[in-house]
Amino acid sequence: MSTDADKVNADDARLAVRLGPLVLRNPILTASGTFGYVREMAGIVDLSRLGGVVPKTITLQPRIGNPPPRIVETPSGMLNSIGLDNDGLDHFLKVHLPFLRTVPTQVIVNIAGKTAEEFALMAERLAEANALAGGIAGLELNLSCPNVAGGVDFAVDSSLTEAVVNRVRKVWPGPLLAKLTPNVHSILPAAQAAVAAGADVLSLVNTFLGMAVDWRRRVPVLGNVTGGLSGPAIKPMALRLVYQAAEKLAVPIIGIGGISTIDDVMEYLVAGAWAVQVGTANFFNPTVSVKLVDQLPEALDQLGANSVAEIINSIRRP
Numbered sequence: 001m002s003t004d005a006d007k008v009n010a011d012d013a014r015l016a017v018r019l020g021p022l023v024l025r026n027p028i029l030t031a032s033g034t035f036g037y038v039r040e041m042a043g044i045v046d047l048s049r050l051g052g053v054v055p056k057t058i059t060l061q062p063r064i065g066n067p068p069p070r071i072v073e074t075p076s077g078m079l080n081s082i083g084l085d086n087d088g089l090d091h092f093l094k095v096h097l098p099f100l101r102t103v104p105t106q107v108i109v110n111i112a113g114k115t116a117e118e119f120a121l122m123a124e125r126l127a128e129a130n131a132l133a134g135g136i137a138g139l140e141l142n143l144s145c146p147n148v149a150g151g152v153d154f155a156v157d158s159s160l161t162e163a164v165v166n167r168v169r170k171v172w173p174g175p176l177l178a179k180l181t182p183n184v185h186s187i188l189p190a191a192q193a194a195v196a197a198g199a200d201v202l203s204l205v206n207t208f209l210g211m212a213v214d215w216r217r218r219v220p221v222l223g224n225v226t227g228g229l230s231g232p233a234i235k236p237m238a239l240r241l242v243y244q245a246a247e248k249l250a251v252p253i254i255g256i257g258g259i260s261t262i263d264d265v266m267e268y269l270v271a272g273a274w275a276v277q278v279g280t281a282n283f284f285n286p287t288v289s290v291k292l293v294d295q296l297p298e299a300l301d302q303l304g305a306n307s308v309a310e311i312i313n314s315i316r317r318p
Protein backbone atom coordinates (compact mmCIF):
# COMPACT_ATOMS: atom_id res chain seq x y z
CA MET A 1 0.00 0.00 0.00
CA SER A 2 1.42 3.38 -0.97
CA THR A 3 1.32 6.19 1.55
CA ASP A 4 -0.04 9.60 0.58
CA ALA A 5 3.49 10.99 0.76
CA ASP A 6 4.71 8.33 -1.72
CA LYS A 7 2.01 9.41 -4.13
CA VAL A 8 3.07 13.04 -4.29
CA ASN A 9 6.83 13.08 -3.71
CA ALA A 10 8.46 14.01 -6.99
CA ASP A 11 11.58 12.20 -8.27
CA ASP A 12 12.50 15.70 -9.35
CA ALA A 13 11.16 18.37 -6.97
CA ARG A 14 10.93 20.81 -9.88
CA LEU A 15 8.05 18.81 -11.34
CA ALA A 16 5.61 18.85 -8.41
CA VAL A 17 2.43 20.90 -8.88
CA ARG A 18 -0.30 22.00 -6.50
CA LEU A 19 -3.75 22.44 -8.03
CA GLY A 20 -5.55 24.01 -5.10
CA PRO A 21 -6.05 21.11 -2.68
CA LEU A 22 -4.76 18.51 -5.16
CA VAL A 23 -1.02 17.84 -4.96
CA LEU A 24 0.69 15.91 -7.76
CA ARG A 25 4.29 14.73 -8.04
CA ASN A 26 4.31 15.94 -11.63
CA PRO A 27 1.77 17.40 -14.08
CA ILE A 28 1.30 14.31 -16.29
CA LEU A 29 -1.88 12.26 -15.76
CA THR A 30 -3.74 9.77 -17.91
CA ALA A 31 -7.26 10.59 -19.09
CA SER A 32 -10.50 8.78 -18.29
CA GLY A 33 -11.56 6.06 -20.73
CA THR A 34 -8.08 5.61 -22.19
CA PHE A 35 -6.35 3.81 -19.31
CA GLY A 36 -8.97 1.25 -18.26
CA TYR A 37 -9.32 0.87 -14.48
CA VAL A 38 -5.52 1.14 -14.28
CA ARG A 39 -5.12 -2.56 -13.44
CA GLU A 40 -4.91 -3.28 -17.19
CA MET A 41 -1.92 -0.91 -17.50
CA ALA A 42 -0.09 -1.75 -14.27
CA GLY A 43 2.14 -4.41 -15.87
CA ILE A 44 3.17 -2.11 -18.72
CA VAL A 45 3.43 1.38 -17.20
CA ASP A 46 5.52 2.38 -14.17
CA LEU A 47 2.64 4.07 -12.38
CA SER A 48 4.94 5.46 -9.70
CA ARG A 49 6.31 7.88 -12.32
CA LEU A 50 2.95 9.47 -13.15
CA GLY A 51 1.36 12.53 -11.58
CA GLY A 52 -1.94 10.70 -11.46
CA VAL A 53 -4.43 8.44 -13.23
CA VAL A 54 -8.14 8.81 -14.00
CA PRO A 55 -10.01 5.50 -14.37
CA LYS A 56 -12.89 5.16 -16.85
CA THR A 57 -16.13 6.95 -15.94
CA ILE A 58 -18.43 5.03 -13.63
CA THR A 59 -22.19 5.43 -13.44
CA LEU A 60 -24.59 4.48 -10.66
CA GLN A 61 -25.99 1.48 -12.51
CA PRO A 62 -24.07 -0.78 -14.91
CA ARG A 63 -24.34 0.32 -18.57
CA ILE A 64 -23.82 -1.72 -21.71
CA GLY A 65 -22.95 1.35 -23.76
CA ASN A 66 -23.77 2.16 -27.39
CA PRO A 67 -24.27 -0.27 -30.30
CA PRO A 68 -21.16 -1.20 -32.34
CA PRO A 69 -19.15 -0.08 -34.22
CA ARG A 70 -18.01 2.20 -31.41
CA ILE A 71 -14.60 3.34 -32.65
CA VAL A 72 -13.34 4.59 -36.00
CA GLU A 73 -9.99 6.06 -36.98
CA THR A 74 -9.93 9.52 -38.58
CA PRO A 75 -7.05 11.65 -39.88
CA SER A 76 -4.80 12.33 -36.85
CA GLY A 77 -7.53 11.23 -34.47
CA MET A 78 -10.30 8.83 -33.61
CA LEU A 79 -14.04 8.96 -33.10
CA ASN A 80 -15.59 6.98 -30.27
CA SER A 81 -19.14 6.39 -29.15
CA ILE A 82 -18.53 3.98 -26.28
CA GLY A 83 -21.52 5.36 -24.38
CA LEU A 84 -20.09 4.99 -20.85
CA ASP A 85 -20.01 1.20 -20.92
CA ASN A 86 -19.14 0.26 -17.31
CA ASP A 87 -20.05 -2.11 -14.47
CA GLY A 88 -21.54 0.51 -12.15
CA LEU A 89 -20.68 1.99 -8.75
CA ASP A 90 -21.15 -1.14 -6.58
CA HIS A 91 -18.73 -3.11 -8.74
CA PHE A 92 -16.26 -0.21 -8.69
CA LEU A 93 -16.35 -0.05 -4.89
CA LYS A 94 -15.98 -3.81 -4.52
CA VAL A 95 -13.54 -4.69 -7.29
CA HIS A 96 -11.68 -1.64 -8.60
CA LEU A 97 -11.26 0.65 -5.59
CA PRO A 98 -9.37 -1.90 -3.44
CA PHE A 99 -6.87 -2.27 -6.28
CA LEU A 100 -6.69 1.46 -6.93
CA ARG A 101 -5.77 1.99 -3.26
CA THR A 102 -2.53 0.10 -3.94
CA VAL A 103 -1.56 2.15 -6.98
CA PRO A 104 1.52 4.32 -6.31
CA THR A 105 0.09 7.52 -7.76
CA GLN A 106 -2.85 9.85 -7.22
CA VAL A 107 -6.15 8.33 -8.32
CA ILE A 108 -8.89 10.66 -9.51
CA VAL A 109 -12.23 8.88 -9.76
CA ASN A 110 -14.46 10.02 -12.64
CA ILE A 111 -18.25 9.77 -12.35
CA ALA A 112 -21.28 10.54 -14.51
CA GLY A 113 -24.92 10.73 -13.48
CA LYS A 114 -28.18 11.01 -15.35
CA THR A 115 -29.35 13.74 -12.94
CA ALA A 116 -27.76 16.08 -10.39
CA GLU A 117 -29.20 13.81 -7.66
CA GLU A 118 -27.50 10.79 -9.15
CA PHE A 119 -24.13 12.60 -9.28
CA ALA A 120 -24.57 13.55 -5.60
CA LEU A 121 -25.57 10.03 -4.57
CA MET A 122 -22.46 8.57 -6.17
CA ALA A 123 -20.22 11.28 -4.69
CA GLU A 124 -21.66 10.60 -1.23
CA ARG A 125 -20.95 6.87 -1.45
CA LEU A 126 -17.42 7.50 -2.72
CA ALA A 127 -16.84 10.00 0.11
CA GLU A 128 -17.94 7.34 2.63
CA ALA A 129 -15.61 4.76 1.09
CA ASN A 130 -12.77 7.27 1.09
CA ALA A 131 -13.35 8.23 4.72
CA LEU A 132 -13.10 4.53 5.65
CA ALA A 133 -10.02 3.49 3.70
CA GLY A 134 -8.78 6.36 1.48
CA GLY A 135 -7.44 5.86 -2.03
CA ILE A 136 -9.29 8.64 -3.85
CA ALA A 137 -7.24 11.81 -4.30
CA GLY A 138 -9.95 13.65 -6.20
CA LEU A 139 -13.34 13.34 -7.84
CA GLU A 140 -13.74 14.33 -11.50
CA LEU A 141 -17.29 15.01 -12.70
CA ASN A 142 -17.84 13.97 -16.30
CA LEU A 143 -20.23 16.78 -17.22
CA SER A 144 -19.93 15.93 -20.90
CA CYS A 145 -22.67 13.35 -20.61
CA PRO A 146 -26.35 13.85 -21.41
CA ASN A 147 -28.76 14.67 -18.61
CA VAL A 148 -31.96 12.72 -18.75
CA ALA A 149 -34.34 15.63 -18.28
CA GLY A 150 -33.17 17.88 -21.12
CA GLY A 151 -31.09 15.59 -23.33
CA VAL A 152 -28.22 18.06 -23.70
CA ASP A 153 -24.91 17.46 -21.96
CA PHE A 154 -24.75 18.96 -18.47
CA ALA A 155 -21.88 21.29 -19.32
CA VAL A 156 -23.67 22.72 -22.37
CA ASP A 157 -26.02 24.45 -19.94
CA SER A 158 -24.27 26.49 -17.24
CA SER A 159 -27.24 26.25 -14.85
CA LEU A 160 -27.09 22.45 -15.02
CA THR A 161 -23.33 22.56 -14.49
CA GLU A 162 -23.85 24.72 -11.44
CA ALA A 163 -26.58 22.44 -10.09
CA VAL A 164 -24.44 19.30 -10.35
CA VAL A 165 -21.29 20.84 -8.88
CA ASN A 166 -23.33 22.43 -6.11
CA ARG A 167 -24.97 19.16 -5.09
CA VAL A 168 -21.71 17.23 -5.21
CA ARG A 169 -19.78 19.93 -3.32
CA LYS A 170 -22.14 19.44 -0.35
CA VAL A 171 -21.24 15.76 0.02
CA TRP A 172 -17.68 15.44 -1.36
CA PRO A 173 -15.10 17.14 0.90
CA GLY A 174 -11.99 16.35 -1.21
CA PRO A 175 -10.57 17.93 -4.35
CA LEU A 176 -13.35 18.36 -6.92
CA LEU A 177 -12.69 18.52 -10.66
CA ALA A 178 -15.29 19.53 -13.26
CA LYS A 179 -14.63 18.06 -16.71
CA LEU A 180 -16.30 20.19 -19.35
CA THR A 181 -17.41 19.67 -22.92
CA PRO A 182 -15.89 21.65 -25.78
CA ASN A 183 -19.16 21.44 -27.70
CA VAL A 184 -20.25 24.96 -26.77
CA HIS A 185 -20.01 28.41 -28.29
CA SER A 186 -17.88 29.59 -25.34
CA ILE A 187 -16.36 27.55 -22.54
CA LEU A 188 -16.65 30.46 -20.08
CA PRO A 189 -20.28 30.18 -18.86
CA ALA A 190 -19.92 26.54 -17.78
CA ALA A 191 -16.39 27.14 -16.47
CA GLN A 192 -17.52 30.10 -14.37
CA ALA A 193 -20.59 28.20 -13.13
CA ALA A 194 -18.46 25.22 -12.05
CA VAL A 195 -16.05 27.45 -10.15
CA ALA A 196 -18.86 29.45 -8.54
CA ALA A 197 -20.45 26.19 -7.33
CA GLY A 198 -17.21 25.05 -5.71
CA ALA A 199 -15.11 23.11 -8.24
CA ASP A 200 -11.43 23.24 -7.29
CA VAL A 201 -10.10 22.35 -10.73
CA LEU A 202 -11.40 22.45 -14.32
CA SER A 203 -10.54 19.54 -16.64
CA LEU A 204 -10.62 20.94 -20.20
CA VAL A 205 -11.76 19.20 -22.36
CA ASN A 206 -13.72 16.11 -23.31
CA THR A 207 -14.14 15.02 -26.96
CA PHE A 208 -15.49 17.12 -29.84
CA LEU A 209 -18.69 15.87 -31.50
CA GLY A 210 -18.15 14.45 -34.95
CA MET A 211 -19.21 11.72 -37.35
CA ALA A 212 -17.88 9.43 -40.04
CA VAL A 213 -19.77 8.27 -43.15
CA ASP A 214 -19.41 5.11 -45.22
CA TRP A 215 -20.46 6.67 -48.53
CA ARG A 216 -20.40 3.40 -50.47
CA ARG A 217 -22.99 1.88 -48.17
CA ARG A 218 -24.52 5.31 -47.52
CA VAL A 219 -24.56 4.79 -43.75
CA PRO A 220 -22.94 6.41 -40.71
CA VAL A 221 -19.91 4.35 -39.64
CA LEU A 222 -20.67 4.51 -35.89
CA GLY A 223 -23.62 2.56 -34.53
CA ASN A 224 -24.59 5.67 -32.56
CA VAL A 225 -24.23 7.87 -35.70
CA THR A 226 -22.17 10.55 -33.92
CA GLY A 227 -19.15 10.19 -31.68
CA GLY A 228 -16.46 12.11 -29.84
CA LEU A 229 -13.34 13.15 -31.73
CA SER A 230 -10.02 12.89 -29.87
CA GLY A 231 -6.31 12.67 -30.58
CA PRO A 232 -3.78 15.04 -32.22
CA ALA A 233 -6.53 16.41 -34.52
CA ILE A 234 -8.19 18.26 -31.63
CA LYS A 235 -5.12 19.78 -29.97
CA PRO A 236 -5.35 23.30 -31.42
CA MET A 237 -9.03 23.55 -30.49
CA ALA A 238 -8.57 22.23 -26.95
CA LEU A 239 -5.51 24.43 -26.44
CA ARG A 240 -7.55 27.45 -27.45
CA LEU A 241 -10.20 26.60 -24.83
CA VAL A 242 -7.58 26.23 -22.09
CA TYR A 243 -6.02 29.56 -23.06
CA GLN A 244 -9.39 31.32 -23.01
CA ALA A 245 -10.41 29.86 -19.64
CA ALA A 246 -7.01 30.67 -18.09
CA GLU A 247 -7.31 34.25 -19.31
CA LYS A 248 -10.49 34.86 -17.30
CA LEU A 249 -10.35 32.48 -14.34
CA ALA A 250 -7.77 32.01 -11.60
CA VAL A 251 -8.80 28.37 -11.02
CA PRO A 252 -6.30 25.55 -11.76
CA ILE A 253 -6.91 23.92 -15.15
CA ILE A 254 -5.96 20.46 -16.42
CA GLY A 255 -5.44 20.59 -20.18
CA ILE A 256 -6.71 17.61 -22.19
CA GLY A 257 -6.79 17.03 -25.93
CA GLY A 258 -4.36 15.59 -28.44
CA ILE A 259 -1.33 15.42 -26.18
CA SER A 260 1.34 12.97 -27.30
CA THR A 261 4.67 14.84 -27.31
CA ILE A 262 6.63 16.98 -24.85
CA ASP A 263 5.99 19.98 -27.12
CA ASP A 264 2.24 19.41 -26.64
CA VAL A 265 2.70 19.32 -22.86
CA MET A 266 4.75 22.50 -22.83
CA GLU A 267 2.27 24.32 -25.07
CA TYR A 268 -0.58 23.52 -22.69
CA LEU A 269 1.39 24.51 -19.56
CA VAL A 270 2.54 27.81 -21.02
CA ALA A 271 -0.97 28.54 -22.37
CA GLY A 272 -2.59 28.16 -18.95
CA ALA A 273 -2.81 24.49 -17.88
CA TRP A 274 -1.44 23.51 -14.46
CA ALA A 275 -1.30 19.85 -15.46
CA VAL A 276 -2.35 17.72 -18.44
CA GLN A 277 -4.08 14.43 -19.13
CA VAL A 278 -2.94 12.12 -21.91
CA GLY A 279 -5.78 10.24 -23.62
CA THR A 280 -5.82 8.74 -27.13
CA ALA A 281 -2.00 8.60 -27.27
CA ASN A 282 -2.17 5.74 -24.72
CA PHE A 283 -3.75 3.60 -27.44
CA PHE A 284 -0.79 3.93 -29.80
CA ASN A 285 1.87 4.10 -27.06
CA PRO A 286 0.76 2.96 -23.59
CA THR A 287 3.99 4.18 -21.95
CA VAL A 288 3.95 7.63 -23.57
CA SER A 289 3.00 9.42 -20.34
CA VAL A 290 6.15 8.16 -18.56
CA LYS A 291 8.23 9.31 -21.52
CA LEU A 292 6.69 12.77 -21.21
CA VAL A 293 7.64 12.88 -17.51
CA ASP A 294 11.21 11.89 -18.48
CA GLN A 295 11.40 14.69 -21.04
CA LEU A 296 9.96 17.44 -18.84
CA PRO A 297 13.16 18.52 -16.98
CA GLU A 298 15.00 19.07 -20.26
CA ALA A 299 12.13 21.16 -21.61
CA LEU A 300 12.17 23.29 -18.43
CA ASP A 301 15.92 23.76 -18.93
CA GLN A 302 15.25 25.09 -22.42
CA LEU A 303 13.14 27.86 -20.87
CA GLY A 304 15.66 28.43 -18.08
CA ALA A 305 12.84 27.55 -15.66
CA ASN A 306 13.45 26.12 -12.19
CA SER A 307 10.05 24.49 -11.86
CA VAL A 308 6.85 23.56 -13.68
CA ALA A 309 4.98 26.00 -11.45
CA GLU A 310 7.07 28.84 -12.87
CA ILE A 311 5.95 28.31 -16.48
CA ILE A 312 2.22 27.73 -15.95
CA ASN A 313 0.18 30.38 -17.76
CA SER A 314 3.38 32.26 -18.63
CA ILE A 315 2.29 32.97 -22.21
CA ARG A 316 2.66 36.57 -23.40
CA ARG A 317 -0.84 37.74 -24.11
CA PRO A 318 -1.18 40.41 -26.77
Ligand SMILES: Cc1cc2nc3c(=O)[nH]c(=O)nc-3n(C[C@H](O)[C@H](O)[C@H](O)COP(=O)(O)O)c2cc1C
Binds near residue numbers: 057
Ligand atom coordinates in the same frame (compact mmCIF):
# COMPACT_ATOMS: atom_id res chain seq x y z
C1 LIG B 1 -12.14 5.56 -26.31
C2 LIG B 1 -12.34 6.75 -25.41
C3 LIG B 1 -13.13 6.64 -24.28
C4 LIG B 1 -13.32 7.73 -23.43
N1 LIG B 1 -14.06 7.58 -22.31
C5 LIG B 1 -14.20 8.63 -21.45
C6 LIG B 1 -14.90 8.46 -20.23
O1 LIG B 1 -15.38 7.39 -19.89
N2 LIG B 1 -15.02 9.55 -19.43
C7 LIG B 1 -14.47 10.78 -19.73
O2 LIG B 1 -14.60 11.72 -18.94
N3 LIG B 1 -13.78 10.95 -20.88
C8 LIG B 1 -13.63 9.91 -21.73
N4 LIG B 1 -12.91 10.07 -22.88
C9 LIG B 1 -12.35 11.40 -23.20
C10 LIG B 1 -10.88 11.51 -22.80
O3 LIG B 1 -10.71 11.37 -21.41
C11 LIG B 1 -10.30 12.88 -23.25
O4 LIG B 1 -11.01 13.92 -22.60
C12 LIG B 1 -10.41 13.09 -24.75
O5 LIG B 1 -10.19 11.89 -25.45
C13 LIG B 1 -9.43 14.14 -25.27
O6 LIG B 1 -8.09 13.79 -25.02
P1 LIG B 1 -7.15 13.02 -26.10
O7 LIG B 1 -7.23 13.80 -27.37
O8 LIG B 1 -5.78 13.03 -25.48
O9 LIG B 1 -7.70 11.67 -26.23
C14 LIG B 1 -12.71 8.99 -23.75
C15 LIG B 1 -11.92 9.10 -24.89
C16 LIG B 1 -11.72 8.00 -25.72
C17 LIG B 1 -10.86 8.17 -26.95
